[in-house]
Amino acid sequence: MIHLLPIALKSAWNRRYTLGLTLIAIALSVTLLLGIERLRQDARDSFADAVSGTDLVVGARSSPMQLLLYAVFHIGEASNNISWQSALALAAHPAVAWTIPISLGDSHHGFPVLGTTPAYFEHFLYGDKQPLRLAQGKPFSGQISGLFDAVLGAEVAARLGYQLGDRITLAHGMQEHEHEPGHAEHGDKPFTVVGILARTGTPVDRTVHIGLAAMEAIHLDWRGGAPIPGFAIPPEFVKKFDLTPKAVSAVLVGLKTRVAVFAMQRYVADYREEALLAVMPGVALSQLWELLAVAERALLAISALVLLVSFAGLVAVVLAGLGERRRELAILRSVGARPRDLFALLALEGGAVTLTGALLGTLLLTLSTAALGPWLEARYGLVLRLAAPTLNELQLLGWVIAVGTFASLLPGYRAYRLSLADGLTPRV
């Protein structure tokens, strides 16, 4: 077989343009396949990374999924708030180590505004139990002196170009655009950016954080989602009011020991004063991911189809070229190549093209990840990691090479048949 190699190489070089195109087609499909696989994996990871270290998320009784979506991803609406008394009772429970009350509902240029306490910066963990880190500035104090201080998520700051000390005004509700009808601003009470968080790859990046008291303050002169006509409290006077929140959207709870989680969940479910619900974020997250698994599988199916099409292309190109190679194969046969040599010649070529295509595709993906990664992250919030191929990806690559080599057996078999049928004198 080894004596065929130089001939195979020269023959391939002779057809380098057609083979080159096939190679590019395979490389691109491999890039697509691996890229989608990587995006899928990263999406799943960043999804699971959204919250960690929080044992329970407590909110008004609704569906666990809805509560999680709202409290962790800031998507959708809270069906109901929970009273401040309940939040205090949770915090006072002996099994509870810490609580982070959160209050949602306002927005800033489409980014959700989260009212919370300084405990958020201390206890909130994401990813692999990583704490939040400030890239610039400091967290808000929760004191009355720094009432209108805001801490921005990394993406908010990057997208809107905010620096420390900038003044921002919040919008009431979750309007995506400022020009929508019914848009109402808390324009009379601007906030000052005091801190910008480091990037986390979680919903925190897209969130504007303010104190609970500030949340209360900007709604002092509001009733039912609109400013009270003819009644406005200027910011310098809000401090005279009681700014203790009356209700919050949800409470993130950290326990002293994880063992207590089921007891605590029962305690919340049986809470007398109001109807509450406690969900374990890990469980709800995986349920939620199951829901998205259909889309995930659709992505995989698409990339598999793309790959299939490019293999069909490979087979078609090689088969089409076989007619014009018939003479070449007959000559090789007349000088001693056996039919199985010719079969090997074609299978070898197909296998080599597939292998090279697979390697080229992997390289292309790595290069484009390096080149486009920052842009993708900034523009679409898609985090692509630049890493060695995972076991899963290697397995996919293995399949690609196996299927490609197998696909090239078909032209090889045809060449074998032709060389037997043609004998020494092909009809060309």
Add this chain to the structure above:
Amino acid sequence: MPQPLLDLQDVVFRWPGQAAACLDIANFQVAADEHVFIHGESGSGKSTLLNLIAGVLPPRQGRLVALGQALPALSAAARDRFRVDHIGLIFQQFNLIPYLSVLDNVLLPCRFSRRRRERAGDMKQAAATLLNHLGLGEDLWQRRATQLSVGQQQRVAAARALIGQPEIVIADEPTSALDAARQEAFLGLLRQECAAARAALLFVSHDQRLAEGFSRRVDMAEINRAATGGEEGSALDAALPHPRPLSRGERGGKT
């Protein structure tokens, strides 16, 4: 009489699925060093005969011994090996692989046959000698085969057929693409080199004028009993140069 190089007795061949034989040879021998001119019109069965001798097709019946080896007894792979070890082939045209250089084309049999490699000694030297003898200067050796004229290409094919000193050289209408003057020159060179290599030459042509200078002349019409039967259909079928001539559908509905 010493054992002939080639010995065919009562050799019959017919294509699978066909009733009539297209080749039926009672007796045909070739001695070593002999230069045989085989004359035959299209459809006389000469291509089939060459395919049989080259071991590409197995005969249906009969005795076919080449170099003391009964070819029908060999497997297809062994016949392939036999061919590359002992037989050099020259075709009417398209002998050369277009993307290989002249020298690489000549060396092809040595790539596939250890025997040819060993008999050639220094392969490059052997190729150089042959090419020089055939009037192909060193400036041509690294050119791609397609850059040569048809006459030059046929001489390259002759060099390839002769490298490693095979016992038999088979030439199937090698001169029909050449003009008359070049035919003469090519034939002269070919016979001269075969004599130098002590190879038997089987030269097939429809052009009787070329027979001069051969040690023997054989007419296909005389040795092939199937062709002399004169049945139009079988003669035509036999004329098709490849074993699977047409699919059934193409053959005008004949079953």
